[in-house]
Amino acid sequence: MTPRSRQPDPEAGASTRPADTGMLLTAAEVLEGRTARRGPARILPFLGPAFVASVAYMDPGNFATNIQGGAAFGYTLLWVLFSSNLTAMLVQSLSAKLGIATGRNLAEMCRDRLPRPVVWGMWVISELVAMATDLAEFLGAALGLYLLLGIPLMPAALVTGVITLLILALEQRGYRPLELVITGFVGVIAACYVVETILDRPDWGAVLRGAVIPQFAGTESVLLATGILGATVMPHVVFLHSALTQHRIVPRTVEQAQRLYRYEVIDVILAMTLASLINAAILIMAASTFYRAGLSHIASIEEAHRTLAPLLGPASSAVFAISLLASGLSSSTVGTLAGQVIMQGFLHRQIPVWVRRLVTMAPALGVIALGLDPTRTLVISQVVLSFGLPFALVPLVAFTSRREIMGALANHPLTTALAGVATALIIALNAFLLFRLAVGG
Numbered sequence: 001m002t003p004r005s006r007q008p009d010p011e012a013g014a015s016t017r018p019a020d021t022g023m024l025l026t027a028a029e030v031l032e033g034r035t036a037r038r039g040p041a042r043i044l045p046f047l048g049p050a051f052v053a054s055v056a057y058m059d060p061g062n063f064a065t066n067i068q069g070g071a072a073f074g075y076t077l078l079w080v081l082f083s084s085n086l087t088a089m090l091v092q093s094l095s096a097k098l099g100i101a102t103g104r105n106l107a108e109m110c111r112d113r114l115p116r117p118v119v120w121g122m123w124v125i126s127e128l129v130a131m132a133t134d135l136a137e138f139l140g141a142a143l144g145l146y147l148l149l150g151i152p153l154m155p156a157a158l159v160t161g162v163i164t165l166l167i168l169a170l171e172q173r174g175y176r177p178l179e180l181v182i183t184g185f186v187g188v189i190a191a192c193y194v195v196e197t198i199l200d201r202p203d204w205g206a207v208l209r210g211a212v213i214p215q216f217a218g219t220e221s222v223l224l225a226t227g228i229l230g231a232t233v234m235p236h237v238v239f240l241h242s243a244l245t246q247h248r249i250v251p252r253t254v255e256q257a258q259r260l261y262r263y264e265v266i267d268v269i270l271a272m273t274l275a276s277l278i279n280a281a282i283l284i285m286a287a288s289t290f291y292r293a294g295l296s297h298i299a300s301i302e303e304a305h306r307t308l309a310p311l312l313g314p315a316s317s318a319v320f321a322i323s324l325l326a327s328g329l330s331s332s333t334v335g336t337l338a339g340q341v342i343m344q345g346f347l348h349r350q351i352p353v354w355v356r357r358l359v360t361m362a363p364a365l366g367v368i369a370l371g372l373d374p375t376r377t378l379v380i381s382q383v384v385l386s387f388g389l390p391f392a393l394v395p396l397v398a399f400t401s402r403r404e405i406m407g408a409l410a411n412h413p414l415t416t417a418l419a420g421v422a423t424a425l426i427i428a429l430n431a432f433l434l435f436r437l438a439v440g441g
Helices: 027-031 040-046 049-058 060-073 078-102 106-113 116-149 153-173 175-200 204-212 219-232 235-246 254-291 301-312 314-347 353-370 374-388 390-400 403-409 413-439
Strands: none
Touching: 027 040, 027 254, 040 254, 049 078, 049 175, 049 235, 049 254, 049 314, 060 116, 060 219, 060 254, 060 301, 060 314, 078 106, 078 204, 078 219, 078 235, 078 254, 078 390, 078 403, 078 413, 106 116, 106 235, 106 314, 106 390, 116 153, 116 235, 116 301, 116 314, 116 353, 116 374, 116 390, 153 175, 153 314, 153 353, 175 254, 175 301, 175 314, 204 254, 219 413, 235 314, 235 374, 235 390, 254 301, 254 403, 301 314, 314 353, 353 374, 374 390, 374 413, 390 403, 390 413
16 A cells, blocks of 8 residues: 555544653653643653664764774864764654654655665665674674673674674563663763763864864775765664654644654754764774874774773773773664664565574674674775665655655755755765776875
């Protein structure tokens, strides 16, 4: 059946709980106007989906690309990071809106609205992107265990798989326990980089210049910029975010849908801002320690961990390893959820989550068994993600701009124009990278 804009459900979102009991508000109380309370209490019921999605924006792939970018080019690529995060806010808002307006996720919309050969092609590309994502996240968690506890990479990878399955089991208790655990991991990463930023004492004037002045420094910087883009605007969570909002809170009226979307935008802004600051802290840490010390050759997470101790003290390397472990475990969990959404949406098929976890572990285990450089593998995986972005962004922009699909939540023409420009720039950057690599420039 062709999906249409979701009609108001007379039962969904209803609550028999009396308003303003002094306890936490429910989403229904806020959407239905049954509370006079103001401030953060009104927002709390709607926070969660964007924080789950934001984990993918601070995964181990970000560690790899940001460390290499900061060590090799100082603060030069900070503007890429902040520009990417602004794009991420726009993209994730559109994805959340699609789920709210239609009750369907992006992959389901593609399956029902696009020609069958296109759907199959998009599924293959999306699965490759999901595998690249899992590779980065799984390797990152294994590296975190190795650096923190000295566990060899292969056993560390197996431990990571077990922990991920335990976290995913929380989903059986509803969406909130999993959201809280993931948000807790985000808090750990943020706390670690508050400590790192205090320790490394960056040059804030140079930070500001790097954040606002667009510039490159050769082909390698373009490669890293593309990796930063792929690690920041993640195609698999473009699919996932629409799934996180499609059934979480169902509005009963058009007015409630619009109000719900406004709260989800707040969720996105808070989560993506935090992710942006964490990403900036990683790059700033590398620039203000390795680049400033003339160690521009630092090209791996292991080297970064080993070199931080003599530069900033032993606590810095332990904090770095803890943040990497928290990043790997949380993002690996989110990556598996995204893979489930992609398969279910495009193929209308679902496999047990533990089977998918085992399958997506295979590339990471292969990299470890072959002795490949984990950090270089992480960077290349992020470039793969960047090339997969148009296949998520183009249909997202197309669907959210159509009133017959989105109803009152259809994009404003300016929103569609901005999203279209962002998508075109991403495609252009990828084409430029291919050209420079082809001519060897």
